[in-house]
Amino acid sequence: MCPSPDISGIDRGYIIPIGGAEDKTEQSSILQRFVELAGGSEGRIVVIPTASQLEDTGPQYEQLFSRMGVARVVSIPIDERADAHKDEYLEALNQATAIFITGGNQLRLSTILGGTPVARCIRRQNAGGVHIAGTSAGAAIIPEHMIAGGSSGPTPTEDQVQIAPGLGLTNQLVIDQHFRERDRLGRLMSALSYNPFLTGIGIDEDTAAFISPDGCFEVVGSGAVTVVDPSELSYSSMASVRRGDPVSLFGIRLHILAQGTFFDLDKRKPYVSE
């Protein structure tokens, strides 16, 4: 599930991972920014509630985005793999200006959507300029390499994290969420230490990274985004430690980014204003 190639002459859409538990009122700075990108009163938003097993997750976001003035909002209740082939859902996705993937369990997203026409459609739409936001599990599924689960704690260990293929909207990032709230630095570093070509971002609750088509992101919300850059890693004991033992890692670069700060994913550089 690699990202769809760029469509010549067209900017990709934004990719917007949210750390979960975002403010779900009309005042939410994150959802306001998302609605604005979607085109506001001209926007057409599709909600994908597949990660959640609560029946009202989709309708709640539908109502919220409608109250925020979006012209057309529809939730597509994909609950099993067969649903991810339905023409009406693909039609809705093809009409969308933005897509919102709710929280829940990211393994439901990967097992139900993986390899289906809906997954392909989401990737193609993003390449064609449609903005894709995901919160909590919906954020985890965004990249090519997804954190499927793991244990908490700041010290990385050999068996702390499970990785699975994600939706593949980006192959530069690994994303973790509920970051401050669930103490997930260790599992994010574990995920990166297998193969340090990726950048890790740990997103606190009520916080989002708005990743622009040119590969820079802005932090919006009340928490922070922790960037873990292993590109200068000089030593890792991952290949030799025993199961459950701590992993030695030398030379991790860490940035804490609160609202109003930015990060250039290509140059791996944080900055304060554009």
Add this chain to the structure above:
Amino acid sequence: MCPSPDISGIDRGYIIPIGGAEDKTEQSSILQRFVELAGGSEGRIVVIPTASQLEDTGPQYEQLFSRMGVARVVSIPIDERADAHKDEYLEALNQATAIFITGGNQLRLSTILGGTPVARCIRRQNAGGVHIAGTSAGAAIIPEHMIAGGSSGPTPTEDQVQIAPGLGLTNQLVIDQHFRERDRLGRLMSALSYNPFLTGIGIDEDTAAFISPDGCFEVVGSGAVTVVDPSELSYSSMASVRRGDPVSLFGIRLHILAQGTFFDLDKRKPYVSE
């Protein structure tokens, strides 16, 4: 409370912060190494149980070190500031080859020992070659700038940590303990972001940093030591954020050091073997 100056021609003693909850059997790799440094069967260890309010904390370490073959072990039950002036306790400290400070509450250590003849004696003895270990609160009190308290979570915030003057055995470090177990990266980074001239070390439980007289430490134990090096910090919002808000920090260097790895505090470099 600055470190006592080096005594010409004499190596300082080791400084050994332990992350708390160390294995307290005769097989403990940390306590074995400490006993060895203390001189083993020729050793004279003084235990300072002041941080603890449990009466048997001192006697338990006395019995343990005796079972491990140390010739003379004595616990000096300093319970109020007047005790820290007693000649018999100063005499015991002056005879010691090593001193062990137990866990409990580091504010008991700083409020009861601070500015007393016992505190001065510990610093002078360390400068003269006596090894000083401290576990949990006993580790926190070791440096000049002590973390007195704070809240958990990996994202630093403006009000996350309280700093107080410590025992002053080193002025290069800030030490936090129970690191993995209590999710303390945020408060350690907060402590460093006030003034990034220090290096932060977060020590997991059952883990110790054996800091040699030449300023290198070796990691011993079942967890890891997280080194937070802010010396290349390029931006901090600490001075401008609102109380409780996350602090942006660009360019933190992070190293995870498990058993058998080393760190040179002067060069701020980790390494694998000497």
